[in-house]
Amino acid sequence: MGSTGEDIYPPHLVGSDLSIFWVIPFIGILLSIAVFPLVAPTFWHHHFGKVSFFWSGVLLLSMAIQKGLLTTFYEFLHVGFLEYIPFIILLLALFTISGGIQLTGKLVGSPIVNTGIILIGTILASWMGTTGAAMLLIRPLIRANIYRKRKVHVMVFFIFLVANIGGSLTPLGDPPLFLGFLKGVDFFWTTKAMLEPMLFVVVLLLILFYSLDSFYYRKEDLPDPLVQVPDESGVKLGLEGKFNFLLLAGVMFSVLLSGFWHPQLSFTVFHVEIELQNITRDILLLVLTGISWKMTPKDIRKKNEFTWFPIQEVAILFAGIFITIIPAIAILRVGADGALAGVVNSVSSNGNPVNATYFWATGILSSFLDNAPTYLVFFNTAGGDAVQLMGELYTTLLAISAGAVFMGANTYIGNAPNFMVKSIAEEAGITMPSFFGYMLKYSLPILIPIFILVSVIFF
Numbered sequence: 001m002g003s004t005g006e007d008i009y010p011p012h013l014v015g016s017d018l019s020i021f022w023v024i025p026f027i028g029i030l031l032s033i034a035v036f037p038l039v040a041p042t043f044w045h046h047h048f049g050k051v052s053f054f055w056s057g058v059l060l061l062s063m064a065i066q067k068g069l070l071t072t073f074y075e076f077l078h079v080g081f082l083e084y085i086p087f088i089i090l091l092l093a094l095f096t097i098s099g100g101i102q103l104t105g106k107l108v109g110s111p112i113v114n115t116g117i118i119l120i121g122t123i124l125a126s127w128m129g130t131t132g133a134a135m136l137l138i139r140p141l142i143r144a145n146i147y148r149k150r151k152v153h154v155m156v157f158f159i160f161l162v163a164n165i166g167g168s169l170t171p172l173g174d175p176p177l178f179l180g181f182l183k184g185v186d187f188f189w190t191t192k193a194m195l196e197p198m199l200f201v202v203v204l205l206l207i208l209f210y211s212l213d214s215f216y217y218r219k220e221d222l223p224d225p226l227v228q229v230p231d232e233s234g235v236k237l238g239l240e241g242k243f244n245f246l247l248l249a250g251v252m253f254s255v256l257l258s259g260f261w262h263p264q265l266s267f268t269v270f271h272v273e274i275e276l277q278n279i280t281r282d283i284l285l286l287v288l289t290g291i292s293w294k295m296t297p298k299d300i301r302k303k304n305e306f307t308w309f310p311i312q313e314v315a316i317l318f319a320g321i322f323i324t325i326i327p328a329i330a331i332l333r334v335g336a337d338g339a340l341a342g343v344v345n346s347v348s349s350n351g352n353p354v355n356a357t358y359f360w361a362t363g364i365l366s367s368f369l370d371n372a373p374t375y376l377v378f379f380n381t382a383g384g385d386a387v388q389l390m391g392e393l394y395t396t397l398l399a400i401s402a403g404a405v406f407m408g409a410n411t412y413i414g415n416a417p418n419f420m421v422k423s424i425a426e427e428a429g430i431t432m433p434s435f436f437g438y439m440l441k442y443s444l445p446i447l448i449p450i451f452i453l454v455s456v457i458f459f
Contacts, residue, residue: 010271011070012078013063013327015334022327025059029320030368033413034435048313052320059324075326077272083372084322086282087175088315091131091416093251093285098128098135099306100244100296105237109145111213114154115206117141118161122202125166126173126191128248134163134417139304142428150216152432155425156442157209161202163417164409168198168402171259172252174415176366176375176404181259183379184386185397193398194405197458201406204450241300247288254284310423314416321413325369332365332377344381353382356459359399363407363451367414375404399459406451410443411435 032051036044044051064072107113117137125133141158145151167173169191171181177190258281265276331338336345343365347357358378365374378400382393389397408415412422412435422432433441 011068011074013067013071013075013330015327015330015332016337018327018331018339020331020339022059022062022331025055025062026321026324026328028058029055029317029324030413033317038434038436049316052316056320056323059326063327074271076323077270079322079326081269081272081274084319086278087318087322087372087416089282089285090129090251090255091314091420092311093289094129094132094248095135095311095420096289097244097247097251097292098132099304100241100292100300101136102240102300102304103137103140103237104240107140107144107237109141109148109151109154111210111217113144114141114213115210117144118158118209119206121158121162122166125162126169128252129172130163130167130174130415131417131420132248132251133166134158134421137162138421138424139428142425142430148216149220151430153209153212153216153442155421155430155432156438157205159418159421160409160443160447161205163421164415165198165201165205165406168194168405172255174405174408175372177401178255178259179372179376180379180386180397180401183376183384185390187259189390190401193394194401197398197402197406197454200457201450201454204453205446208446241296244292244296247292250288251285254281254288257281257284305428307427309427310420313423314419317419318416328369329377332374333380335381347378347381353393353396355395355399356455358382358396359403359451359455359459362400362403363410366404367407367410371404371408371415375400378403395459402454402458406454407447409447410439412438 029052032055036048036051060072060076063075107117117140121133121137124136128136138155138158141154145154148154164174167177171178171185171187171190177185180190181187258277261277261280263276266273268274328340331340332344335341338344343361347354347361362374362378365377379389379397382389382396382400409418412418425432432438
């Protein structure tokens with residue numbers, strides 16, 4: 001059977017009909033993100049949007065020719081309305097609102113202060129989202145370390161902990177856990193199940209970070225680590241734009257509302273069902289974004305060096321990623337019947353789940369694909385029954401959850417806040433490692449050994 005509008009209803013891609021070659025545009029955009037900033041940084045800075053558009057166009061044109069316009073239109077609308085637009089609206093809200101909060105006064109970026117900021121961000125991430133926590137604290141962390149020569153490692157560990165692993169404890173923390181919540185996983189199941197592995201990873205990383213930062217700090221002629229450097233203006237430590245915390249609470253409420261409230265009302269755009277609770281959530285998020293932008297004094301954003309470029313870069317690049325990932329997800333969804341059957345078959349043995357393999361398969365794919373749909377693929381591979389997964393398959397669901405959240409830290413594209421932190425740091429003049437540099441120098445030697453321990457101890 002083909003996959004045109006006349007063959008199937010709705011006219012969607014059939015993963016079992018797709019060869020591995022359909023993944024080429026997705027690999028192309030990933031390699032572009034990895035290679036161009038390294039070999040042609042000026043070109044990339046000015047033309048990354050065109051590169052994203054090129055790979056998206058290659059995929060959509062190929063799909064239109066081989067699978068038909070109706071299938072292409074449906075898949076484009078489906079990923080746009082149900083995944084990309086809600087994704088970007090949530091990031092926009094968290095980016096704008098957290099950018100209206102400023103930590104006043106001046107902290108010296110000593111090992112104890114840097115560790116404290118990262119620890120606070122890690123704690124906040126599960127309750128205000130990894131994006132919200134990262135956007136709230138990245139600029140104060142950059143200002144605290146403005147005089148440091150060696151500070152790239154500070155940004156990298158911030159990505160590890162605040163932009164990823166810190167979001168482990170609630171569905172608000174990270175998008176894949178929110179998808180699990182929408183599929184029936186209890187809100188506080190995540191808190192209970194993920195607490196021990198998260199604490200294990202966080203403690204190891206914080207000890208390692210403090211030791212590494214202390215080593216670099218001693219090599220520089222810097223103030224006493226225990227002494228706070230006073231701000232030249234005499235401003236004490238404090239917060240400006242505090243009303244934005246109320247707006248962040250509104251963001252949490254809006255997200256929770258879409259999970260708890262099911263009015264059974266929806267409308268359809270070319271076979272794509274858009275539910276009222278999700279429309280309401282997105283409208284509320286846009287209203288909260290507008291309130292923050294209108295009511296926050298411009299001086300606060302100016303002192304935060306707030307610009308729209310980081311969210312624009314993420315929006316443009318992830319548009320290409322969301323479009324080109326369509327065939328890869330379709331192939332994964334059909335499991336053993338698809339071109340990636342080897343990946344799916346690897347997570348079970350004689351019909352029983354291999355939890356350690358679930359952890360690594362979900363994690364490795366989450367490092368390079370969007371971790372939310374990857375979580376959903378393996379959630380469904382494990383049966384898709386939330387009650388069973390929280391019960392007899394408890395450890396399997398834990399492995400899927402931990403793999404998706406933890407290993408989003410392995411690359412810049414594993415989780416959207418990673419790229420935003422990189423972009424903000426580079427705007428502030430910090431030379432961040434390249435795509436491969438980040439992996440080879442930091443994530444592979446630091447994170448992978450810790451994840452091996454997680455695998456042995458918990459799975």
